[in-house]
Amino acid sequence: MGQNVVAFPEPARRPRRWLRWTMAAFALVALVAGALVLYFSPVLAVDRVEVDGTRLVDRADVEERLRPLHGVPLPQVGRGRVQDLAGDLPGVESLDMIAAPPTGLQVTVHERRPVAAHVSDGTARVLMDDGAVLSGVDPRVFEGQTPVPVAPGVLHADERTRAAVAAVVDALPSALRERVEEVRAAGPDSVELRLEDGPSVQWGGTDQPRVKAAVVESLLGQGEESRAGVEELDVSVPDRPVTR
Structure with a gap:
């Protein structure tokens, strides 16, 4: 009596473990290389810094302090670096920044509060809440709420x-x-x-x-x-x- 043999298809071989690890390693290297390229690339060098939020503090003073950021790749610029450059200006409490890709930076100044002022010859010298003094302030910025003389x-x-x-x-x-x-x-x-x-x-x-x-x-x-x-x-x- 003859025997009938049924042939089942062989299960697909699983990819070898070494191949999977090799592909993962190549992907990781490519990711790191791409990140390094972006981090150091002069293509992303900052070419403009826009400053807002200034009312009493001279915006030009803030922009001058932030001038060293020009030419620095955008991924290398963080809030701490911005704060280090301009955070000690009189009247400045803190600064925030957001990137404006591909090569711009938006910096917002948070000023301290004015508490007293001396107005003479159309300009004011203002005493801020931390004791700092700002000179050459236009009194019109107070809009009828002039600080204590x-x-x-x-x-x-x-x-x-x-x-x-x-x-x-x-x-x-x-x-x-x-x-x-x-x-x-x-x-x-x-x-x-x-x-x-x-x-x-x-x-x-x-x-x-x-x-x-x-x-x-x-x-x-x-x-x-x-x-x-x-x-x-x-x-x-x-x-x-x-x-x-």
Whole structure:
């Protein structure tokens, strides 16, 4: 009796493991090579840097600081590099950047807040919230919200004094801030407020701003007869205010 033999097709051979690894290695090398080409390629060298966000800070100063980025391949430029180049300019708090491929860069400046200013001959010198001073600012940028007036001497004072004045003004309640005619300072612990239609206030240093403000507002809230003859209010030690 004859035997019938059924022939089944042989399973397809799996690709050898070494072949798969070789193909993966070639793909990885190609990927790395492509990345290196892009990273160092002069074809992607930055040829324009656009700066926005400046209102008080001089845009030209920022652009000048960022000039070293021209000619650098775009993939090599990061936020840290931009910050290192221009982050220490007076009035600059931080900078953000986005790439504008293939060869452009968009930088946005985030400015610090202005707290006081001295306006003379159509230009303003502005005291920022960190004590830095900006010169040559057009007063029109404040649009009716001019910072508290400050004596010129403060703007020429040392860094600690300027920072103290900025902190004092920044901590004032809005109602009291609006009454300040001028801020003076002989030092970081000797800030003085000259008020409109009121006594001068020896504020002292930056400590206990809320308590000091409450004492000043309490006196100003009294009738004119109660504060008649008071030319100076010393709240440098707010628990023991002195009138003169």
